[in-house]
Amino acid sequence: MPHQRRLWIVLLLAWSLGPLLWQLYTSFCSDQALVAPLAATPERWTLAHYRAVLNSQPPFWRYLLNSLFVGTSSTLLTLVIALPAAYALTRLKPWIARPARLLLLAAALFPYVLLFLALLEVARSLHLGNNLLALSIPYAALSQPLAILLLTAAFRDLPLDLEDAARLEGMGLWQRLRWVLIPLIAPATTSTAILVFLFSWNEYPIALTWISDASLLTLPVAMARIAGSSIYSVPYGAYAAATVLGSIPLVLLVLVFQKSIVSGLTSGAVKG
Amino acid sequence: MILLLGPAGLLLLVVFAAPLLHYAWLSNHADSVVTGLEPVLNHGANWIRLLQDQRFWQDATQTLRFALVSVGVELLLALAIALLLDQRWRGRGAVRAIALIPWALPTTVMALGWRWIFNTPYGPLDQLAHALGWPSLNLLANPAITWIATVVGDVWKTTPFAALILLAGLQTIPGDLYEALRLEGGSSWVCFRRITLPLLRPYLALALLFRLAQAFGVFDLIQVMTGGGPASSTESLALYAYLNAMRFLDFGYSATVVSGSFLLLLGLCLGGWLLSLGLSRPQRQQEV
Numbered sequence: 283m284p285h286q287r288r289l290w291i292v293l294l295l296a297w298s299l300g301p302l303l304w305q306l307y308t309s310f311c312s313d314q315a316l317v318a319p320l321a322a323t324p325e326r327w328t329l330a331h332y333r334a335v336l337n338s339q340p341p342f343w344r345y346l347l348n349s350l351f352v353g354t355s356s357t358l359l360t361l362v363i364a365l366p367a368a369y370a371l372t373r374l375k376p377w378i379a380r381p382a383r384l385l386l387l388a389a390a391l392f393p394y395v396l397l398f399l400a401l402l403e404v405a406r407s408l409h410l411g412n413n414l415l416a417l418s419i420p421y422a423a424l425s426q427p428l429a430i431l432l433l434t435a436a437f438r439d440l441p442l443d444l445e446d447a448a449r450l451e452g453m454g455l456w457q458r459l460r461w462v463l464i465p466l467i468a469p470a471t472t473s474t475a476i477l478v479f480l481f482s483w484n485e486y487p488i489a490l491t492w493i494s495d496a497s498l499l500t501l502p503v504a505m506a507r508i509a510g511s512s513i514y515s516v517p518y519g520a521y522a523a524a525t526v527l528g529s530i531p532l533v534l535l536v537l538v539f540q541k542s543i544v545s546g547l548t549s550g551a552v553k554g
Numbered sequence: 555m556i557l558l559l560g561p562a563g564l565l566l567l568v569v570f571a572a573p574l575l576h577y578a579w580l581s582n583h584a585d586s587v588v589t590g591l592e593p594v595l596n597h598g599a600n601w602i603r604l605l606q607d608q609r610f611w612q613d614a615t616q617t618l619r620f621a622l623v624s625v626g627v628e629l630l631l632a633l634a635i636a637l638l639l640d641q642r643w644r645g646r647g648a649v650r651a652i653a654l655i656p657w658a659l660p661t662t663v664m665a666l667g668w669r670w671i672f673n674t675p676y677g678p679l680d681q682l683a684h685a686l687g688w689p690s691l692n693l694l695a696n697p698a699i700t701w702i703a704t705v706v707g708d709v710w711k712t713t714p715f716a717a718l719i720l721l722a723g724l725q726t727i728p729g730d731l732y733e734a735l736r737l738e739g740g741s742s743w744v745c746f747r748r749i750t751l752p753l754l755r756p757y758l759a760l761a762l763l764f765r766l767a768q769a770f771g772v773f774d775l776i777q778v779m780t781g782g783g784p785a786s787s788t789e790s791l792a793l794y795a796y797l798n799a800m801r802f803l804d805f806g807y808s809a810t811v812v813s814g815s816f817l818l819l820l821g822l823c824l825g826g827w828l829l830s831l832g833l834s835r836p837q838r839q840q841e842v
Contacts, residue, residue, distance in 0.1 A: 290638050291649060298653045301710065304678060305667050317676060367562035370555050382559070389570050391764055393771020393819070395792040396812050399799050400573030423569035426562050484660040486774040487792075491800070502660040506778045518670045525663050529655075536658045540651035543658075547715065548722030 302529065308522035316519060331523035340497045342527055345504040349483050350531075352414050352500055356421035356482035357475050360429050363422060364474070365464060368433035383431070390427035398487045405492050412495045420488050425478040432477075435549055436470030437463065473546025476539050483532070501528050574816070581813045585806035593806065600810035609786065610794065610811060614818060617790045620701060621769035624708045629761060631709065632716035637750075639717070640724040657714035665778035668707040669694065697787035700780055704788050707775050712768070716761040723757030724750070759830065766826070770819050791815040 308316065312328040335342045371379050401420055410416035440463060448458045464471070486502045493499055499507065505528065508521050536543065581600055583593035604610055639650050656664070671677050672693040680690050693703045731749050740748065773792040776782060782789035782797070789797075791811065798808035 287638070287641070287643065290634075291643075294635060294638065294653055295649065297710070298656055298714075301664060301667055301671060302655070302659075304671060308670065363561045363565060366558035370558035373555055374559075378556070389566060391767045392570065393767050393792070395771040395773040396795070396816055397569065397573045399795065399805065399808055399812060400576045401569065402799075403576070403805075404568075404572075419565075420569055423565040426566055430562060480658055484658075486660065486662055487796070502662040502774070505660065505666060506662045506774075508666070518673070518676075521666055522670065525667055528663055529659055532658045532660075533655055536654050537651050540647070540654060543654065544650065544718060547718045548725075 302525075305522045305525045305529075308518060309526050311519065313519055331519040332527075334517075334520045335523045335527065342504075342524060344497060345499055345501045346528070346531065348414060348498060349501040352417050352421070352489075353479045353483040355415055356418035356425065357479045359418050359422040360425045360478045361471065361475060364426055364429035364433055365471070366459070367426070368430045369437050369459060369463065371430065371434045372437040383434070386427040386430055390431065394424050395487050398491055401488060402491045411492050412498055414493075414498055414500075417489060417492055417500075418482070420492075421478075421482045421485060424485075425481055429474045429478060432470055432474045432546060432549065433467065436467040440466055469542070469545065470549070472539075473542040473549070476535070476542050477546050480532070480535070480543075577809045577813045577816070580806055580809035583806045583809075585809075586802070586804040589806075591803070591805070596806070600807050601814075603807065604810050604814050609789075610791075610814065612786070613789050613791050613794045614815075616701065616788065617770060617772065617792075617815075618822075620705060620708070620772060620788075620790065621766055624705045624712075624769050625762065625765045627705065628709045628713045628716055628765060629720075629758065631713045632720050632761065633754075633758075635713065635717040636720035636724055639721050653717065654714050656711050659711070661711060661774035662778045664711060665707060665775050668703065668710075669779050672703050694780060695784055697785045700784060701788050704772075704776055704779060707779055708769065708772065711775070712765060716765055719761045719764075720754065720757055723754045727753050763823075763826075767819065767823070770815075770822070791818075 309331050310327050310329070312325050312330065315326045371382060374382075405411045405416070410419070444462065444466075445458055448462045453461070483500075484502055485500075486506070489500045489503045490506070493503060505521075505524060508517065508524065580593060582595065582598060584596040584599070585591065585593040635653065639646060639653075672679060672691075674680050674690050674692050674695060675684070679693065683689070683691050694700055727749065731753075732745050735745050735749060771792050772790045773796065776788055776790050776793055777796070780788045782793050792815070795808050795811040795815065798804050798811055
């Protein structure tokens with residue numbers, strides 16, 4: 283049994299990491315080595331691809347910063363709006379809260395890609411295009427269903443006596459939320475924040491249609507642009523280097539916050 | 555209290571409800587270069603065009619095929635991974651974190667990675683085939699099989715998500731149940747059939763529903779990996795809607811394509827729901 287299990291674990295790791303490791307390998311290969319991998323080439327390993335990516339105009343770290351900015355602002359906006367809404371859902375009468383939760387679930391299931399065209403027109407008419415901060419409005423909206431459902435589950439787990447005690451102490455609604463309830467659901471808030479951040483960091487169709495200025499592109503769009511530059515001669519070496527650089531922050535994020543991510547996804551499944 | 559819902563409600567109305575209404579309205583208007591990008595009422599002409607549009611129906615079947623095959627494979631794999639991660643062994647946490655990585659990366663990042671892996675003749679798969687003396691697989695240029703490559707890319711990226719949902723389900727099953735059945739002489743397979751699968755059903759349903767809806771809207775992966783090609787053999791409905799708007803600048807028809815896709819998805823969900831209702835009812839009575 284243990285032997286068999288070890289085999290499965292190795293297979294799982296190979297399947298999860300294999301494609302990434304191939305990108306890593308590609309990113310250090312010179313162009314000649316990529317075209318003729320088995321032939322003897324004088325210069326097999328190179329850092330040229332990384333140099334090209336980091337020296338391009340705009341430089342690669344720019345996209346990382348853009349994505350970081352969009353991810354952070356979307357996450358903050360989402361939480362500011364979702365926390366009170368989630369609290370309200372746990373305190374409202376069931377005949378409002380239940381249909382509201384069902385609607386949220388439906389919205390969470392909806393393939394949001396289908397919304398891109400209408401959202402593009404919103405961006406056009408309100409002049410929100412090419413504005414990274416504006417991008418966090420649709421992102422926060424699209425994150426609401428998941429965020430509210432996760433936070434509602436967390437609020438529901440808090441004992442009601444606690445809030446009653448705070449009320450007897452003379453605390454108003456905002457004070458109760460700020461000093462008692464929200465600190466208590468910090469773990470759920472963390473998981474929600476990370477999931478929203480990941481979504482905003484990775485989102486593609488809306489960023490693709492809202493942003494055209496090359497220096498404002500988010501990472502996913504910048505990656506796709508490299509692909510779109512020519513169908514037949516994608517600079518795979520440079521692209522692989524970009525993949526590696528672009529993956530490092532996310533890989534670190536997953537490794538550091540994996541407990542929060544897992545608890546966020548799973549509590550959504552168990553209680554939602 | 556209801557005021558606290560206000561901002562969230564407003565945001566959801568603007569981003570979910572308003573676009574859907576807008577689509578319903580725009581889908582009955584011509585709005586393209588021909589009309590100078592101004593909406594002009596055309597009394598359902600878009601919808602008639604949609605019904606006769608072979609490319610739309612081809613894309614619809616392709617999208618459905620992609621979604622069904624990809625989600626089916628993915629759930630099987632996810633179940634295997636969840637069962638593996640549900641057992642106790644050293645290093646489980648680290649493996650779980652690593653298994654999550656594909657899910658966390660932007661789709662576009664690895665979509666191009668896959669394009670390189672499936673590349674003819676320089677990608678690793680083709681080189682492996684070459685080393686074994688096989689003919690080139692030509693995965694991205696053969697309209698009959700390219701969709702399989704897109705399924706691989708999708709399964710790789712989204713299986714961790716499904717696996718985590720199933721893992722959550724597995725961890726709600728009390729261990730005593732297994733012990734009781736073991737004492738009665740049940741094998742692991744019997745345990746799996748009689749305890750794991752029935753108790754996991756709601757989680758399987760959730761993962762299935764969620765992933766089917768998302769796979770139906772597949773866009774990023776296909777746009778970057780194949781661009782819908784070769785010969786639009788991998789084009790999805792979302793990509794067709796995108797091309798109509800952004801390449802052909804036909805916004806009215808694009809809205810019709812989106813609305814049509816939405817109606818198809820709704821019908822699909824309804825059908826799936828009725829089917830699951832019909833399947834689960836007799837069984838539930840048995841369990842009680």
